[in-house]
Amino acid sequence: MADNCVRARHRRVSGHTVIDVESDRLAMVLAPQLGGRILSLRLDGVEFLYRSDELLDEECGARDVAAVGPHQGEMADWRNWGGDKTWPAPQGWSGPAEWAGPPDPVLDSGRYEAHIHQDADGQGACVTLTSGHDPRTGLQLRREVSLAAGRTDVRLRLIGTNTSAMPVRWALWNITQLPGQPAERHGDGVWIGLADSGLRGTTADPSTVTQLVAGTGNPRVEQHGPQLAHVPAQSVVGKAGFPTALGWIAHVGRAGTWVQRFAVDPSALYPDAGSRAEVWLEHPLDTPLAHLGGLRPTHWIVECEVLGPYVELQPGDSMHLDTTVVLGPHGGPVTEVGAWGWWNRPLRVEAMPAGAGLRLSGQMVPCSDAATGLAVRVTGNGRFDSWTHRTGIRLRAGEPVDLDRLPLLSGAPGDVVEVLLGEKDDALVVGRSNTS
Numbered sequence: 001m002a003d004n005c006v007r008a009r010h011r012r013v014s015g016h017t018v019i020d021v022e023s024d025r026l027a028m029v030l031a032p033q034l035g036g037r038i039l040s041l042r043l044d045g046v047e048f049l050y051r052s053d054e055l056l057d058e059e060c061g062a063r064d065v066a067a068v069g070p071h072q073g074e075m076a077d078w079r080n081w082g083g084d085k086t087w088p089a090p091q092g093w094s095g096p097a098e099w100a101g102p103p104d105p106v107l108d109s110g111r112y113e114a115h116i117h118q119d120a121d122g123q124g125a126c127v128t129l130t131s132g133h134d135p136r137t138g139l140q141l142r143r144e145v146s147l148a149a150g151r152t153d154v155r156l157r158l159i160g161t162n163t164s165a166m167p168v169r170w171a172l173w174n175i176t177q178l179p180g181q182p183a184e185r186h187g188d189g190v191w192i193g194l195a196d197s198g199l200r201g202t203t204a205d206p207s208t209v210t211q212l213v214a215g216t217g218n219p220r221v222e223q224h225g226p227q228l229a230h231v232p233a234q235s236v237v238g239k240a241g242f243p244t245a246l247g248w249i250a251h252v253g254r255a256g257t258w259v260q261r262f263a264v265d266p267s268a269l270y271p272d273a274g275s276r277a278e279v280w281l282e283h284p285l286d287t288p289l290a291h292l293g294g295l296r297p298t299h300w301i302v303e304c305e306v307l308g309p310y311v312e313l314q315p316g317d318s319m320h321l322d323t324t325v326v327l328g329p330h331g332g333p334v335t336e337v338g339a340w341g342w343w344n345r346p347l348r349v350e351a352m353p354a355g356a357g358l359r360l361s362g363q364m365v366p367c368s369d370a371a372t373g374l375a376v377r378v379t380g381n382g383r384f385d386s387w388t389h390r391t392g393i394r395l396r397a398g399e400p401v402d403l404d405r406l407p408l409l410s411g412a413p414g415d416v417v418e419v420l421l422g423e424k425d426d427a428l429v430v431g432r433s434n435t436s
Helices: none
Strands: 007-013 016-022 026-031 037-043 084-089 113-118 124-130 139-148 153-162 168-179 189-194 210-214 228-231 238-242 245-252 257-262 277-282 301-307 311-313 318-328 336-338 341-351 358-366 374-379 386-390 416-421 428-434
Touching: 007 113, 007 124, 016 124, 026 139, 037 318, 084 139, 153 168, 153 311, 168 257, 168 318, 189 277, 245 277, 245 301, 245 336, 257 301, 257 341, 301 318, 311 318, 318 341, 341 416, 341 428, 358 416, 358 428
Parallel strands: none
Antiparallel strands: 007 016, 016 026, 026 037, 037 084, 084 168, 113 124, 124 139, 139 153, 153 318, 168 301, 168 311, 189 228, 189 245, 210 238, 238 277, 245 257, 257 318, 277 301, 336 341, 341 358, 374 386, 374 416, 416 428
């Protein structure tokens, strides 16, 4: 495939047909007949998603072709193919206001209709996956998966439409399964950006974390300052929710760093005690969990889940949730995320003794190629003048930018330093720090 080109094609595998979408860096495998899942997501050939090697072969084909198709039953009967999928929330089995799955014969395991749209210039492609009508919820789900050249991110637009004759009330819920394991390196686990709670300790603030499911116990959650929570790798089956999630969640593991940005509405009501994001952990068990429908995990799995708010839908009405998934290398904790990428180590600026200048530190990872490069702007303390330093660094999607290697900059204590993508008037500020 030519560089900077995106292509999508159908491919027949054992038991079903998948859609391959590829750019020069990213490759996806979509499975319309397995509930519209993304079964594989790779950056430079490295797989980031979990998928069941008991149900699927290396080509994403079914090991048992009879397993492909709608099915239902108890949780113990669920065919967990893995990957990334969309469900309605809230989940539950107590009445019609809760989605009683998985398993589920329409939205989770049913056939989705697939349509491919490719840009005429080859710079992008979008695959639309649309479920059948689900009489249980009244919903039809649609997933729009888009990939563009020169980027290390995938855009997902999730749409739920009321195709019934009655009003319904649901929220959109996207679930990504990633390989879990005991912690091995600094920064492994799940990181969640939070609205500032004012907490400065390392114990999770009860107002920012809700324990939702205790399979074998409650996941341990650590708080790193007022706007950052961490769920480390651990041997537990359970789920925690985050009502003050700011709009991003990241998983750092063996493959590297997986980040998802999503829209939040601070004024809206969310399912699961107000959770905007959730983390489910599981590890292999010898015996089923009777209180969870006989579920018996057989692998280490981390689920990063994002939710939209409750929406009251009249017949024909739709709701949507926009998310973006970004991939990159393992760089330790994820401390801040934006549309431009993320910071592994936040920007810090130190004034050197005897007026020798300013030393910058920090590491960021951009998600798109940018020929305009990186610049640093210094604004004097108490002055109105500012100047921009062109660093000479050219940006490549998914490659870390280490500010520690920049030479000392002119400046003094109290100066404000901004890191910018681009060197012109429309440059984007991606980091700001006062000089210490």
